[in-house]
Amino acid sequence: MSSAAVAPLHRAVRFYAAPIGKKAVMAITGVILFGYVVGHLLGNLQIYAADHDQINRYAAFLHDPGRATLLWGVRALLLLSVVAHITASVQLWVLKREARPIGYVKKDDVPAAYAARTMLWSGPIIAAFIIFHILHLTAGSVLPLQEIAPNQPDVRANVISGFQHPAVALFYIVAMLLLCLHLYHGVWSMFQSMGVSHPRYTTGLKRFAAICAIAIAAGNISIPIAVMTGLLSN
Numbered sequence: 001m002s003s004a005a006v007a008p009l010h011r012a013v014r015f016y017a018a019p020i021g022k023k024a025v026m027a028i029t030g031v032i033l034f035g036y037v038v039g040h041l042l043g044n045l046q047i048y049a050a051d052h053d054q055i056n057r058y059a060a061f062l063h064d065p066g067r068a069t070l071l072w073g074v075r076a077l078l079l080l081s082v083v084a085h086i087t088a089s090v091q092l093w094v095l096k097r098e099a100r101p102i103g104y105v106k107k108d109d110v111p112a113a114y115a116a117r118t119m120l121w122s123g124p125i126i127a128a129f130i131i132f133h134i135l136h137l138t139a140g141s142v143l144p145l146q147e148i149a150p151n152q153p154d155v156r157a158n159v160i161s162g163f164q165h166p167a168v169a170l171f172y173i174v175a176m177l178l179l180c181l182h183l184y185h186g187v188w189s190m191f192q193s194m195g196v197s198h199p200r201y202t203t204g205l206k207r208f209a210a211i212c213a214i215a216i217a218a219g220n221i222s223i224p225i226a227v228m229t230g231l232l233s234n
Contacts, residue, residue: 019095022088023189029081029088030190034183034212036078041219047156047232056148059155082127126182129175136162143168157234163227172224180217184209 015021043062046055062071136142137158146154146161163169187209191201226232 019092022092022095025084025088026092027190029085030186032077032081033085034187034190037179037183037216041216044223045219047159047223048226052156055156055159056152056154060152082130086124086127126175126179129171132171136168159223160227160232160234163224166228169224169228173221176217176220179220180213183213183216187212 016025043055043058046058049055061067132142137145137153137155140153143158143162143165146157148154163172188206191205191209223232
C-alpha cells in the first residue's frame with residue numbers, strides 16, 4: 001500500500017484517538033440515528049389513520065423486493081452507527097473518568113446533568129430494546145406474527161396484539177422514557193460538538209432538544225397506551 005493511501009488513514013486514526021474525534025463520531029452517528037428515530041415515529045403514527053390498512057401499505061412499500069438492496073443498506077448504516085455511537089460514548093466516559101475521577105458536586109442544570117449521567121447505560125438499554133423490537137415485530141420470535149398474505153405481515157394487528165401484553169407494553173414505555181433522556185442530552189451535545197455553543201443560543205438549543213425528546217417519546221408511548229385503554233383495537 002502506498003504512503004499516499006496510508007496517510008489519510010493515519011490522520012483519521014489520530015483524529016479519532018483524540019476526544020474531539022470521538023465527539024465528532026458521536027455527533028455524526030447521532031444525526032443519523034436521530035433522523036431514523038423521527039422517520040420511525042412518523043411511520044408508527046400511521047397506525048392512527050382512519051384507514052386501518054394505511055400502516056400495512058407503508059410497511060409493504062418499505063419491504064418491497066425492489067427496494068431490498070436499499071433497505072439492507074440502510075439497516076447496515078444504522079447498525080454501524082449504533083456500534084460506533086456506543087463505542088465512542090464508552091471511550092469518552094473512560095477518558096473523562098481518568099481525567100477527573102471525582103465529579104463536580106454542584107450541578108447547575110439538573111435535567112441535563114441527570115440525562116448526562118444516564119447516557120452510558122441508557123444507550124445499551126435502548127440498543128437491547130431495538131433487538132427485542134426486531135425479534136418481536138420482524139422475526140416473530142416473541143409472539144406469533146399475523147399475516148395478511150404469505151410473507152406479508154399484518155403490522156397493525158401485530159403491534160396491537162403485542163401491546164395487549166402488559167410486560168411488552170411496559171418494556172416499550174420504559175425504553176421510550178430512556179430514549180427521551182438520551183435524546184435530550186444527545187441533541188444538545190450534538191450542537192456543542194458541531195461548535196454551536198454560544199451563550200446566546202444555549203437556552204434556545206436546550207429548549208429545542210427538550211421539545212424534540214419529549215415529542216418523540218410522547219408519540220411513541222401514546223401507541224401502547226392507546227392499545228391498553230382500548231382506543232386502538234383490531
